[in-house]
Amino acid sequence: MEISDVKIYPMQKDGKVKALVSIILADSLAIHGIKIIEGKNGLFVAMPSRKTKNDEYKDIVHPTNNELRQKIQSKILEAYQG
Structure with missing residues (x-):
């Protein structure tokens, strides 16, 4: 699947989340709310998620x-x- 566009929105404050990202797949599907996070082993990408009643995070899109x-x-x- 082709990734048609990537838009990076750097965070203005210090913290683990370095940027928010929006991508477009195959000029047809936009995904917003992706995060670039600084982890123990470097940067990684976290897909959009929501917090459940049990304080767990579940991906909305993946x-x-x-x-x-x-x-x-x-x-x-x-x-x-x-």
Whole structure:
């Protein structure tokens, strides 16, 4: 699946979340609310999620295979690191 566009919105304050991201897939589907997070092992991409009543986070949108997940993460981090 083609990633048509990546828009990076850097965070203005210090913290673990470094940027919010919106992507467009195949010029047809927009996904907003993706986060770039600074973790113990470096930057990673977190898909949009919501907090449940049990204080767990559940993805709202996510790739159904590892190949697409890696493609999305690579494209987003490449755009972020510029």
